[in-house]
Amino acid sequence: NAGVTQTPKFQVLKTGQSMTLQCAQDMNHEYMSWYRQDPGMGLRLIHYSVGAGITDQGEVPNGYNVSRSTTEDFPLRLLSAAPSQTSVYFCASSYSNNYEQYFGPGTRLTVT
């Protein structure tokens, strides 16, 4: 199993540009989540999904959209990037709500 994969590893955007961060898992996990990690702030939940077709907002959802059309994929979309979205983004998945999450390697995003 590849586990949780994220692409790209690094990305630089200009303010106002849009992009999609890709996340895929091959463990048949129902639950998937997106977090951002900022220095001194730990990880904060952006959006999460409890299954295909079902998504919900986390702690910091503004400026981000998600969809879950398949069990395997959970892309995160930035519609109009802002410097405040400069961060490291982690995708995670888990089998169910009582099980630990598996994290991807992260995407480092810089918005100038």
Add this chain to the structure above:
Amino acid sequence: AQSVAQPEDQVNVAEGNPLTVKCTYSVSGNPYLFWYVQYPNRGLQFLLKYITGDNLVKGSYGFEAEFNKSQTSFHLKKPSALVSDSALYFCAVSYTGANNLFFGTGTRLTVIP
């Protein structure tokens, strides 16, 4: 509402000595508690969790944690630290389950040879 506090940004310990990384939490209802570790330029790796059952939880790499409901704490411990334990440690809590976690700000553990 839920929150996690890791009161120490940095913990230094000599190799072979016991280590403790502190975590206190605030949550409505019964907590789901987790510890994760992050090595440089890597994603988070799961160490251990408490959902229900015994208050003393044993996890990966010889780590353990004790759930203390009265003190709302979930401190991470290891009897004998290794240099390879040096990393960033995160405590996380939820009241709705493992997929809606609130993370602490992290504690950087340095084990000195």
